[in-house]
Amino acid sequence: GAGVSQSPSNKVTEKGKDVELRCDPISGHTALYWYRQSLGQGLEFLIYFQGNSAPDKSGLPSDRFSAERTGGSVSTLTIQRTQQEDSAVYLCASSYRSSPTDTQYFGPGTRLTVL
Amino acid sequence: AQSVSQHNHHVILSEAASLELGCNYSYGGTVNLFWYVQYPGQHLQLLLKYFSGDPLVKGIKGFEAEFIKSKFSFNLRKPSVQWSDTAEYFCAVLNNAGNMLTFGGGTRLMVKP
Numbered sequence: 730g731a732g733v734s735q736s737p738s739n740k741v742t743e744k745g746k747d748v749e750l751r752c753d754p755i756s757g758h759t760a761l762y763w764y765r766q767s768l769g770q771g772l773e774f775l776i777y778f779q780g781n782s783a784p785d786k787s788g789l790p791s792d793r794f795s796a797e798r799t800g801g802s803v804s805t806l807t808i809q810r811t812q813q814e815d816s817a818v819y820l821c822a823s824s825y826r827s828s829p830t831d832t833q834y835f836g837p838g839t840r841l842t843v844l
Numbered sequence: 845a846q847s848v849s850q851h852n853h854h855v856i857l858s859e860a861a862s863l864e865l866g867c868n869y870s871y872g873g874t875v876n877l878f879w880y881v882q883y884p885g886q887h888l889q890l891l892l893k894y895f896s897g898d899p900l901v902k903g904i905k906g907f908e909a910e911f912i913k914s915k916f917s918f919n920l921r922k923p924s925v926q927w928s929d930t931a932e933y934f935c936a937v938l939n940n941a942g943n944m945l946t947f948g949g950g951t952r953l954m955v956k957p
Contacts, residue, residue, distance in 0.1 A: 773947075822888075829876040829940070
Protein backbone atom coordinates (compact mmCIF):
# COMPACT_ATOMS: atom_id res chain seq x y z
CA GLY A 730 0.00 0.00 0.00
CA ALA A 731 0.89 3.65 -0.10
CA GLY A 732 1.60 3.92 3.60
CA VAL A 733 1.25 2.27 6.97
CA SER A 734 -2.37 1.81 7.91
CA GLN A 735 -3.83 1.18 11.33
CA SER A 736 -7.27 0.18 12.55
CA PRO A 737 -9.39 1.18 14.23
CA SER A 738 -8.57 4.87 14.19
CA ASN A 739 -10.37 5.33 17.48
CA LYS A 740 -11.30 2.83 20.15
CA VAL A 741 -13.24 3.51 23.31
CA THR A 742 -13.43 0.67 25.77
CA GLU A 743 -14.35 0.01 29.35
CA LYS A 744 -11.78 -0.73 31.99
CA GLY A 745 -11.09 -4.44 32.20
CA LYS A 746 -11.95 -5.26 28.59
CA ASP A 747 -9.46 -6.60 26.05
CA VAL A 748 -8.63 -4.67 22.88
CA GLU A 749 -6.85 -5.53 19.65
CA LEU A 750 -5.11 -2.95 17.52
CA ARG A 751 -4.09 -3.73 13.97
CA CYS A 752 -1.24 -2.51 11.80
CA ASP A 753 -0.69 -3.02 8.08
CA PRO A 754 2.86 -2.08 7.16
CA ILE A 755 4.09 -0.78 3.84
CA SER A 756 4.29 -3.62 1.37
CA GLY A 757 7.76 -5.16 1.29
CA HIS A 758 8.82 -3.78 4.65
CA THR A 759 10.24 -6.53 6.81
CA ALA A 760 10.56 -4.54 10.03
CA LEU A 761 7.56 -3.35 12.04
CA TYR A 762 7.49 -1.27 15.20
CA TRP A 763 4.93 -0.30 17.83
CA TYR A 764 5.15 2.92 19.81
CA ARG A 765 2.82 4.62 22.26
CA GLN A 766 2.18 8.36 22.50
CA SER A 767 0.66 9.55 25.73
CA LEU A 768 0.45 12.86 27.55
CA GLY A 769 2.47 11.77 30.51
CA GLN A 770 5.12 9.66 28.82
CA GLY A 771 5.56 11.18 25.38
CA LEU A 772 6.53 8.79 22.59
CA GLU A 773 7.68 5.40 23.89
CA PHE A 774 8.98 2.37 22.04
CA LEU A 775 7.04 -0.80 22.77
CA ILE A 776 8.24 -3.61 20.51
CA TYR A 777 9.59 -4.37 17.08
CA PHE A 778 9.39 -7.27 14.68
CA GLN A 779 11.90 -8.42 12.13
CA GLY A 780 9.85 -10.72 9.98
CA ASN A 781 7.54 -12.58 12.33
CA SER A 782 9.82 -12.62 15.33
CA ALA A 783 10.09 -10.08 18.12
CA PRO A 784 13.58 -10.44 19.61
CA ASP A 785 13.06 -7.92 22.37
CA LYS A 786 9.81 -7.52 24.28
CA SER A 787 11.24 -5.52 27.15
CA GLY A 788 9.58 -2.30 25.99
CA LEU A 789 6.09 -3.64 26.62
CA PRO A 790 4.76 -1.88 29.75
CA SER A 791 3.28 -4.96 31.41
CA ASP A 792 2.36 -8.59 30.79
CA ARG A 793 -1.12 -7.41 29.78
CA PHE A 794 0.44 -6.27 26.52
CA SER A 795 1.29 -8.70 23.75
CA ALA A 796 1.94 -8.44 20.04
CA GLU A 797 2.17 -10.80 17.16
CA ARG A 798 2.91 -10.66 13.49
CA THR A 799 1.93 -13.32 11.03
CA GLY A 800 3.06 -13.87 7.49
CA GLY A 801 5.64 -11.13 7.84
CA SER A 802 2.97 -8.52 7.28
CA VAL A 803 0.04 -7.55 9.52
CA SER A 804 0.66 -7.11 13.22
CA THR A 805 -1.76 -7.08 16.13
CA LEU A 806 -1.14 -5.43 19.48
CA THR A 807 -3.38 -6.84 22.18
CA ILE A 808 -4.02 -5.26 25.53
CA GLN A 809 -5.77 -7.45 28.07
CA ARG A 810 -7.77 -6.16 31.01
CA THR A 811 -7.32 -2.56 29.94
CA GLN A 812 -6.62 0.11 32.54
CA GLN A 813 -7.16 3.84 32.35
CA GLU A 814 -3.42 4.43 32.13
CA ASP A 815 -3.43 2.50 28.85
CA SER A 816 -5.24 5.43 27.22
CA ALA A 817 -2.90 6.73 24.53
CA VAL A 818 -2.32 6.85 20.81
CA TYR A 819 -0.72 3.63 19.64
CA LEU A 820 1.53 4.16 16.64
CA CYS A 821 2.83 1.60 14.23
CA ALA A 822 5.81 2.12 11.94
CA SER A 823 7.54 0.02 9.35
CA SER A 824 10.86 0.06 7.54
CA TYR A 825 12.47 -1.95 4.78
CA ARG A 826 14.81 -3.53 7.33
CA SER A 827 15.65 -2.79 10.95
CA SER A 828 18.87 -0.98 10.19
CA PRO A 829 20.13 2.53 10.87
CA THR A 830 19.90 3.50 7.21
CA ASP A 831 16.26 2.53 6.80
CA THR A 832 13.70 5.16 7.71
CA GLN A 833 10.77 4.23 9.91
CA TYR A 834 7.48 5.33 8.35
CA PHE A 835 4.64 5.90 10.76
CA GLY A 836 0.95 5.19 10.49
CA PRO A 837 -1.85 7.50 11.66
CA GLY A 838 -2.23 5.72 14.99
CA THR A 839 -5.09 4.27 16.99
CA ARG A 840 -6.43 6.50 19.73
CA LEU A 841 -7.40 4.28 22.65
CA THR A 842 -9.59 5.64 25.41
CA VAL A 843 -10.22 3.48 28.45
CA LEU A 844 -13.19 4.64 30.51
CA ALA B 845 20.59 3.90 27.91
CA GLN B 846 19.85 6.44 25.24
CA SER B 847 17.87 9.60 25.90
CA VAL B 848 16.84 12.74 24.07
CA SER B 849 16.06 16.12 25.57
CA GLN B 850 14.17 18.91 23.87
CA HIS B 851 14.37 22.04 25.95
CA ASN B 852 11.62 24.09 24.38
CA HIS B 853 8.18 22.64 24.96
CA HIS B 854 6.26 25.46 23.32
CA VAL B 855 7.50 28.04 20.83
CA ILE B 856 5.44 30.85 19.33
CA LEU B 857 6.80 32.77 16.36
CA SER B 858 5.52 35.19 13.80
CA GLU B 859 5.75 34.37 10.12
CA ALA B 860 9.17 35.03 8.58
CA ALA B 861 10.92 34.68 11.94
CA SER B 862 13.88 32.34 12.18
CA LEU B 863 13.53 29.07 14.04
CA GLU B 864 15.92 27.02 16.09
CA LEU B 865 14.70 24.08 18.16
CA GLY B 866 17.13 22.51 20.56
CA CYS B 867 17.83 18.80 20.84
CA ASN B 868 20.42 17.12 23.02
CA TYR B 869 21.00 13.38 23.12
CA SER B 870 22.77 10.88 25.26
CA TYR B 871 23.95 7.71 23.58
CA GLY B 872 27.19 5.80 23.78
CA GLY B 873 27.06 4.14 20.38
CA THR B 874 27.16 5.32 16.79
CA VAL B 875 24.77 8.23 16.53
CA ASN B 876 21.87 8.21 14.11
CA LEU B 877 19.62 11.21 14.61
CA PHE B 878 16.23 12.23 13.28
CA TRP B 879 13.72 15.02 13.32
CA TYR B 880 10.10 14.07 12.81
CA VAL B 881 7.16 16.46 12.48
CA GLN B 882 3.50 15.93 13.33
CA TYR B 883 1.15 18.43 11.72
CA PRO B 884 -2.26 18.89 13.38
CA GLY B 885 -4.39 15.81 12.74
CA GLN B 886 -1.67 14.07 10.75
CA HIS B 887 0.80 11.30 11.42
CA LEU B 888 4.50 11.57 12.15
CA GLN B 889 6.58 12.40 9.11
CA LEU B 890 10.33 12.42 8.68
CA LEU B 891 11.86 15.89 8.25
CA LEU B 892 15.50 14.89 8.05
CA LYS B 893 18.05 12.42 9.33
CA TYR B 894 21.76 12.22 10.06
CA PHE B 895 23.87 9.06 9.83
CA SER B 896 27.36 10.18 8.95
CA GLY B 897 29.31 12.60 6.82
CA ASP B 898 28.41 16.27 6.54
CA PRO B 899 27.11 17.34 9.96
CA LEU B 900 24.79 19.88 8.33
CA VAL B 901 21.78 17.99 7.08
CA LYS B 902 19.13 19.46 4.85
CA GLY B 903 15.58 18.16 4.94
CA ILE B 904 12.22 18.86 3.42
CA LYS B 905 10.38 22.20 3.47
CA GLY B 906 13.56 24.25 4.01
CA PHE B 907 14.51 22.68 7.33
CA GLU B 908 18.07 21.83 8.27
CA ALA B 909 19.82 20.47 11.33
CA GLU B 910 23.40 20.51 12.50
CA PHE B 911 25.03 17.63 14.34
CA ILE B 912 27.59 18.93 16.84
CA LYS B 913 29.28 15.94 18.38
CA SER B 914 31.11 17.91 21.06
CA LYS B 915 27.84 19.35 22.31
CA PHE B 916 25.76 16.18 21.85
CA SER B 917 23.32 18.37 19.96
CA PHE B 918 21.23 18.14 16.82
CA ASN B 919 19.34 21.43 16.62
CA LEU B 920 16.70 22.04 13.98
CA ARG B 921 16.69 25.33 12.08
CA LYS B 922 14.69 27.16 9.47
CA PRO B 923 15.56 30.69 8.32
CA SER B 924 12.00 31.87 7.79
CA VAL B 925 8.96 30.04 9.16
CA GLN B 926 5.52 29.95 7.63
CA TRP B 927 2.10 29.55 9.19
CA SER B 928 2.00 26.03 7.70
CA ASP B 929 4.98 25.04 9.88
CA THR B 930 2.69 25.01 12.90
CA ALA B 931 3.17 21.49 14.23
CA GLU B 932 4.85 19.41 16.89
CA TYR B 933 8.49 18.54 16.28
CA PHE B 934 10.24 15.50 17.68
CA CYS B 935 13.95 14.77 17.84
CA ALA B 936 14.94 11.12 18.05
CA VAL B 937 18.01 8.91 18.29
CA LEU B 938 18.19 5.41 16.84
CA ASN B 939 20.03 2.60 18.57
CA ASN B 940 22.89 0.78 16.83
CA ALA B 941 20.73 -2.20 15.96
CA GLY B 942 18.43 0.13 14.07
CA ASN B 943 15.31 -1.13 15.76
CA MET B 944 14.41 1.41 18.41
CA LEU B 945 13.86 5.13 18.21
CA THR B 946 14.05 7.11 21.43
CA PHE B 947 12.16 10.36 21.14
CA GLY B 948 12.43 13.65 22.95
CA GLY B 949 9.38 15.15 24.57
CA GLY B 950 8.51 17.20 21.52
CA THR B 951 8.25 20.94 20.84
CA ARG B 952 4.96 22.50 19.86
CA LEU B 953 5.53 25.30 17.38
CA MET B 954 2.84 27.84 16.67
CA VAL B 955 3.42 30.29 13.85
CA LYS B 956 1.19 33.33 13.92
CA PRO B 957 0.19 34.73 10.52
